[in-house]
Amino acid sequence: MNGCILILVALGLSIVFGLMGIINFAHGIFYMLGAYAGWLTVHLTGSFWLALLVAPLAVGVVGAGVERGVLKRIYGTANANFAGVLVTYGLAILIPDLVRMTFGRPGKPFAVPKALTGSLFQLGATEVHGYRVFILLVTALLLPALWLLLNKTNLGLVIRAGTSDNLMVQLLGINVARTWTITYALGAALAAFAGVITAPLVAVAPEMGGLVLIECFIVTVVGGMGSFVGAVAGGLLIGETLALTGMLYDVFADVVIYLMMAFVLLVRPRGLFGQEGMSEE
């Protein structure tokens, strides 16, 4: 199930990079904020299902605010891509402390929704929990929907066209600024959604964004930055590797995925499904 979460977070990272050329270091923050927004919703209303809806919307709005309020100032300046990394990095330092200020340092417990507790069935020696099946199903439903959004709608067309030639799309009279805001917000919302559905499996804590961000970097390097299929394949590969090595020998889990990344970098620098020339020499 690890893989599903990674796919959702890495997809947002990948789409934003593809379109805007920015490695969004604030992406892990949106994941963390999503978990907190979900916790708050459950805390106030008691409904997990409402949290699934509220968190992505709320964090999507935050994402749009970050894009409009901060990132917009650096477009078109010299070294805009560097500056994009730097400001999002600054946000990644700033926002967890804001969250600590608001919610306190210790993490928040997040219970698995009642309808999904308990094991569904036995698979060999392991029990399959309802909640894990739920994550799997949700991801399986969400991914095709996203694929349709990116490949069959007007918005998706503009995003993909903008990825290959931004100036040309602008010259065609399309409102690129709005597309960028929407894309950035979409990435944030995806991360937030992943944050909510992970929350019952881990403790909700201000630090949870940093770790998932680095794992997503590895996913995008392995799968290929800017590629939908790459994010999915990379997420599954890295997520399941983490789970398997974690079961066999805990301390090795983290190292194995780095070795995979190093191997891909040496053998196929663009990643498994990356486009030729993307961020290469």
Added chain:
Amino acid sequence: MKGLAVAALVLATAPLYADYTPFYLGLLTEVLVFGLFALAYDVLLGHTGVLSLGHSAFVGVAAYTTGILLARYRAPVELSVLAGAVGGLVTALILGVFVLRKRGVYLAMLTLALSQVFYYVVLMWTPVTGGTDGLGNLPILYLSQPLGLRLSKRPITRYYVIAAVIFLAMLAIRHLLRSPLGRVMRAVKANETRAAACGYDTRRVRLVAFAISGLFSGLAGALLTLVLEFVPIENIHWQMSGTVLIMTLFGGTGTLLGPFVGAGVFIWMRDFLSKHLEYWEVFVGSAFVLIVLFFPEGIVGTLARLAARRRAVPESDAEARPVEPEQLVAPGGGGNGAGATLLESRGLTKSFGGLTAVNRVDFQVRTGELRSVIGPNGAGKTTFFNLLTGVLPPSGGRILFKGADITGLPAHAVSRLGIARSYQVTNIFGDLSVFENVRIAAQSRVTHYRFWGNADHLAAVNARAEEILRHLGLWAKRHLRGAELSHGEQRYLEIGIALATDPDFLLLDEPTAGMSPDETQRTATFVRRLAGHVTIVVVEHDMDVVMGISDRITVLNYGEVLAEGTPAEIRENADVRRVYLKD
């Protein structure tokens, strides 16, 4: 020199203001060590244009190496510090090999991810590293070795020993940045493509910069272990990379003083702000975002700019005007169209996916010839140039230069063989001075990696650069930045950069693009006179120019050679008339 004297004075008298209290002296020493770390970091960021987020690995490996040698092997302090610095260097080389295939923000992401490997190794290797508890019990105070003894006495002696080491390291970095190698690093930062076209192996230059940065970061990490007498695991955590990035940007990149100022401000925030604010990182993070958005030059950079505003821009009404090309090229390249074949392509092909931009082109140029390549837009002219100069690898066919096969050689190797080019879209070092633009190109024929000596004292290189600038009429503007020149002047500078590499073979991609009729005429005359001394292939749209200056003309259409011949033959060629006049 004055700045150095001031720095030495400040370092020597700083303990006075700190009242000799051990607490403030410790803090001061820490500021110096982090200042060195930030300066080492800026060798990459501010002077080579590489954004790394993996420096926690360099400083961390060094800190642990020093710590382990001291704690487990009771090694001498000097040796442990040296080993730490080497540890930083080796780590940087390992990381560099993996990440330098990439560039820009993608490279930054990779450095962050890979640096975490070192963190996990430390975490897992608890028996040696102490794991999350860090590495303590360093017997620095009990050592009897000379440096250990001096370190042990009093905090004030420790301060002076470490300050002296850091001052020397600063001198070394300053010297390095002024050396020919340091200038190449700046050129790579300003325009990597152009630097490669001047003959510099830019990937290797970046690796060297990585190694230098790793060495001095390592020294800082080793000294940090001495200062703290402890190696916390935070030293190797990725947030350490963030810390050094923040320090460097606070102070200002590209300056010697900035990193130290930034380290001071950051440590002040950490120690004094945190007394009053529990969540001081909110403040640091906000300050960082504001600096990036509104003061990208940092504290020192912004102050320096304000101070420099008074300095007047050198006025000059001398117009850029190429003169006397005879003196611009080394003798011996010429002889009008009479020589042997200099460059030849056989079946040269380049496909991009389904599009074949250059299709089985056979092409020969004789020594001393002036050849024009013409053709409608999209005929593959610029792609053809990119193939000849190693910018793009061909999909098929071969390229021979002076009889040797140069197919598939990278751009810098092609340049070293004596092939130079200008670009259709002006491609100069916009942030470097006009003089440096040409000087750095001329330097590539003398030295690439020399890290000693002052680059400004390479007499032959300076003379060559001056000669070229005078002949191009740009000498009066040598102090301006390249980007400040007018369009026409930038076009001349472009040719100047190409000529400074002493080529035998010069490719000019639309040298008159965007020029006024007057400038076009002058440029045409200039190119024609140049042709007596160097073999030239020129892509040009202005038919008057082409017909006026060319010995022979090659016509490309849809990536294939449509016709070739003298201007008169081409003018009469039915195929050419059909393509151009659509009749």
